[in-house]
Amino acid sequence: MHEMSIAMAVVGQVEEAAEADGATAVTSVRLQVGELAGVVPDALAFCFELACAGTLLEGAELVTEPVAARAHCRSCTGDWAVGMPPRLVCPGCGEAADVELLTGRELQILSVHWEDGPDRVRPPAPTREPISEEH
């Protein structure tokens, strides 16, 4: 299941960062999800809950922030909303060969909130590297 491997990757990354900080519990995770990332938010929320069980993230809230897909045509320099199903032919000039996807494939952790253990100095925030799926 696509969403399950993403949820596991998110939980793994967050737990690593939270553990390094001496966190006692993670309360929420904010995730940016592109329209074309192929993720069903409800399915991801369900898998996230499963993946959190028994970790520092148990009971944490997953907040997904959708990102609309936009494309750019290099022939006429037009931009348009790709939509769903994705339209990758330029509505301005009909060009499809020189089309660049600007946004829509995002899948990354934006922020994480956790409760600190006592007497800890806060280290840098978790990285914002894209999540790589395990295949």
Ligand SMILES: [Zn+2]
């Ligand atoms: Zn065009």
